[in-house]
Amino acid sequence: MNTEERLNLIKRNTEEIIGEDELRFMLESGQEINHYIGFEISGKLHIGQAVIVMQKVKDLMDAGVKVHLFLADWHSYLNDKFGGNLEIIKEIADGAFKEILKASILTLGGDPEKLTFIKASEYYATHPDFWLTFLEVSKNTSLPRIERSISIMGREEGQTKDFGSLAYPPMQAADIFAMNIQIAQGGIDQRKIHVIMRDTADKIKTNMPMFHGKRMKPVAIHTPLLPSLAKPAIWPIPEDMNKRELLNKGKMSKSDPNSAMFMMDDPEAIRKKIMKGFCMEKEIGYNPILRWFEMIVFPREKSGFKIVRPEEHGGIISFKDFKDLESKFEKGDVHPIDVKNFLADYLIEMFKPAREHFQKPAYKKMLDRMEEILGKIKAKSH
RNA sequence: CCGGGAGAAGCUAAAUGGUUAGGCAGAGGACUGUAAAUCCUCGAUUAGUAGGUUCGACUCCUACCUCCCGGACCA
Incomplete structure (x- = not known):
């Protein structure tokens, strides 16, 4: 190099x-x-x-x-x-x-x-x-x-x-x-x-x-900070506010289990969290789901990717880069469910090594022990 | 150490000593090919802790704990 x-x-x-x-x-x-x-x-x-x-x-x-x-x-x-x-x-x-x-x-x-x-x-x-x-x-x-x-x-x-x-x-x-x-x-x-x-x-x-x-x-x-998938504090966002800036502000917080996703989350949890994400149809200004594509998917899929949908929802559609996804989304050629399904599958597959790693007894024990301590601390502070 | 104030759900907050409103957040459901919005439903066997007064205490009293605000001490 x-x-x-x-x-x-x-x-x-x-x-x-x-x-x-x-x-x-x-x-x-x-x-x-x-x-x-x-x-x-x-x-x-x-x-x-x-x-x-x-x-x-x-x-x-x-x-x-x-x-x-x-x-x-x-x-x-x-x-x-x-x-x-x-x-x-x-x-x-x-x-x-x-x-x-x-x-x-x-x-x-x-x-x-x-x-x-x-x-x-x-x-x-x-x-x-x-x-x-x-x-x-x-x-x-x-x-x-x-x-x-x-x-x-x-x-x-x-x-x-x-x-x-x-x-x-x-x-x-x-x-x-x-x-x-x-x-x-x-x-x-x-x-x-x-x-x-x-x-x-x-x-x-x-x-x-x-x-x-x-x-x-x-x-x-x-x-950059990966934004939370939750809806913004104010919606609709006033004209004079910078949507992108706001998106970055809404960073993920560990303390809010619903806003944070973990690599060792099981597939159902990943899917659920993605599905709960705020995603307005045709909205590309404030769209955390699309931002995740930009930050996670595209850096890894440099030649683009395709989404396979049932025929009644448009069949196969492909994207060569992020701009391409954005413009198709804005036009309504891609539906929120399409991108959510894809993203969920993608992350589930991507995190598989971590998931499997922490299923090994020795490591699982470490995690359990940590959760136990966190649980105790939480109980104590109440 | 002294004086004053405060402590109720994840956050916030009303109720002259009469049996814990409301709001936000959250969960479940309806509606949308997601989410949001909207509409329904749910949520503290309980008020920092321990005692006391009272028929009855979130409310009054005592002690302790924690936090805030002042002051004192300044070797």
């Missing part, structure tokens, strides 16, 4: 890349590039993470980048995951959660053995100078900025937060510096923190961001 091919692989299906010049420079140098993406330890990964985010991890692997999956156990504690129980968080991080990440990459056709995991708590224990970097980031960022960046933790604005949660953004930035990362990956919701990271990069002295002897700001790669 030449530089251009590697760059294109890294860039495809991203929302944005901050620092493309640096990225190009690094690729041209031929030197090893360190990537990282942090995961909070929560329950199962919804497919926005397992498919969209992990596909980018695989792209980076394929482009010859050294990828690292950062298990952010301390961050999860700060963000009250698993009832804020750090011991449970650590256990899940080493068990079910890591296994889910491996299964994701397996499903996407990658080699789980090539993934490098780093657990935050272990990293901090062996790298005490992390904390000086943490202070340096903190010292060079304003309080309002930290507060603004904190919405990524899934909190509403104005909601009360403890002081510890303010440590989260500088920690995340310091993680990147301390581990000598050149590419920080995340969903577009991570943007504010990554910008803080890049803005403070020049001020850092202890773990100066370097690339083979040259000072360099880490690059940020952001993937």
